[in-house]
Amino acid sequence: MLRCFLFSLVVVTLSATMAAAQTPAELADIWEAEHITNILPSNVRHKDLKEYLDKLKGSGVRVAEVGKSVSNKEIYQVEFGTGPLKVFLWSQMHGDEPTATSALVDLFWVLRRNGDKEWVKKIESSLTIRAVPMLNPDGADMFIRRNMQGLDINRDALNLKSPEARLLKQLRDAWSPNIGFNLHNQNALTAAGPTNKQAAISFLVVYGDAQRTTNEGHERNKRLVSAMIKAIEPYMPGHIGRYEDEFTATAFGDNFSAWGTPTILIETGALHGKPESFLVKMNFIAIGTALKSLADGSERNIAPDAYLGLPNNVSGRLMSFIFRGATIPIVKVSETGEKSIEFSVGDIGANRERRREEFAAPTVVRRIGDLSTISGLEEYDARDFYAVGRFQPLSVGNFGEILFYKKDRKIDWAAADLEEAFPPDAIFSLGQWIKGEGVVPRK
Numbered sequence: 001m002l003r004c005f006l007f008s009l010v011v012v013t014l015s016a017t018m019a020a021a022q023t024p025a026e027l028a029d030i031w032e033a034e035h036i037t038n039i040l041p042s043n044v045r046h047k048d049l050k051e052y053l054d055k056l057k058g059s060g061v062r063v064a065e066v067g068k069s070v071s072n073k074e075i076y077q078v079e080f081g082t083g084p085l086k087v088f089l090w091s092q093m094h095g096d097e098p099t100a101t102s103a104l105v106d107l108f109w110v111l112r113r114n115g116d117k118e119w120v121k122k123i124e125s126s127l128t129i130r131a132v133p134m135l136n137p138d139g140a141d142m143f144i145r146r147n148m149q150g151l152d153i154n155r156d157a158l159n160l161k162s163p164e165a166r167l168l169k170q171l172r173d174a175w176s177p178n179i180g181f182n183l184h185n186q187n188a189l190t191a192a193g194p195t196n197k198q199a200a201i202s203f204l205v206v207y208g209d210a211q212r213t214t215n216e217g218h219e220r221n222k223r224l225v226s227a228m229i230k231a232i233e234p235y236m237p238g239h240i241g242r243y244e245d246e247f248t249a250t251a252f253g254d255n256f257s258a259w260g261t262p263t264i265l266i267e268t269g270a271l272h273g274k275p276e277s278f279l280v281k282m283n284f285i286a287i288g289t290a291l292k293s294l295a296d297g298s299e300r301n302i303a304p305d306a307y308l309g310l311p312n313n314v315s316g317r318l319m320s321f322i323f324r325g326a327t328i329p330i331v332k333v334s335e336t337g338e339k340s341i342e343f344s345v346g347d348i349g350a351n352r353e354r355r356r357e358e359f360a361a362p363t364v365v366r367r368i369g370d371l372s373t374i375s376g377l378e379e380y381d382a383r384d385f386y387a388v389g390r391f392q393p394l395s396v397g398n399f400g401e402i403l404f405y406k407k408d409r410k411i412d413w414a415a416a417d418l419e420e421a422f423p424p425d426a427i428f429s430l431g432q433w434i435k436g437e438g439v440v441p442r443k
């Protein structure tokens with residue numbers, strides 16, 4: 001009797017270990033070896049998604065057209081698994097927030113292709129996963145947040161004025177999933193807490209009401225997010241934040257939770273020096289870990305601490321570029337037409353505008369002055385330099401196209417074509433040094 005008990009204990013332990021064997025590092029390796037998304041997410045159009053989905057369909061993944069956008073573009077739902085626990089994910093309801101769409105495509109591909117692996121079998125038999133990648137194809141094709149009607153779909157959960165919002169609600173109501181994943185991108189200059197670290201990924205376990213009523217699903221989601229944090233933190237220590245926790249009565253995450261589908265919000269930011277594909281991989285590992293923990297039940301043994309301990313996101317602390325202590329000549333013209341030069345000394349802060357990766361992104365001067373409480377992703381020591389605007393005066397709101405002159409030079413700042421008449425020592429253009437790289441020292 002005892003032997004029999006011991007034997008079954010060993011078997012249970014073994015199968016639990018096997019199911020739990022899919023570590024974050026193994027998920028990373030699988031993504032590296034097998035991912036099919038070969039276009040950087042911000043360059044992906046609806047037609048590219050259709051090609052990805054054709055590949056999924058060809059491999060046997062269930063892909064169905066479930067609706068149409070305002071301009072009649074197909075919206076698809078992808079499905080995997082036959083288990084009782086219903087998991088629903090949707091991405092890119094904001095058209096210019098694309099990272100998770102690629103991660104979802106890769107995830108379904110990998111699940112389908114690895115059906116012989118224990119961890120995938122467990123997912124397949126425990127979960128039914130449905131995902132809508134790119135809920136807003138019109139916005140995605142224009143690389144804008146809103147839909148073709150100019151509506152923010154994520155503020156349309158109650159009014160349901162957009163076909164995309166109506167579809168999303170209908171898909172939820174018809175199926176009543178047990179858990180939702182709402183997948184977005186956030187500003188690249190969001191900091192993880194009061195630090196100079198970008199929040200490359202942010203999480204929020206979304207409440208269903210302003211009173212922050214918790215329930216079983218909400219508590220489970222805190223554990224799941226903790227599992228996801230532990231999975232990706234080693235790849236980007238200190239770069240995970242908690243999204244601001246304010247109930248938005250008209251948003252989908254909040255209403256999914258209210259309607260009975262406790263929802264997790266994942267916001268992908270950016271990590272300076274890493275390509276977008278790195279963040280696809282992080283999404284893949286995070287969501288893959290959540291599915292695995294749900295399927296094998298290991299989430300029940302995870303403490304919610306990693307989620308509870310996340311630093312809140314902070315905005316306004318980071319800028320793309322800061323040039324410290326530059327001297328800015330300003331040409332003044334009096335009423336009688338006399339020119340005089342004034343000099344001001346300060347830090348110049350410029351941010352890169354968001355564009356698809358395939359387009360050069362302009363930088364715009366956003367602050368000039370004492371920026372000692374702000375960090376730049378790239379910082380330069382401009383104390384030995386004059387800085388002037390290349391095409392426009394150097395001031396807030398103008399392009400961050402900047403000419404740098406060593407301060408021992410004699411320059412006629414009022415010269416008609418300054419760049420031609422007095423070739424600068426360094427030129428910063430479209431976020432790069434196009435002349436004199438290294439002349440202005442990096443801090």
Ligand SMILES: [Zn+2]
Pocket residue numbers: 094097184185
């Ligand atoms: Zn968004």
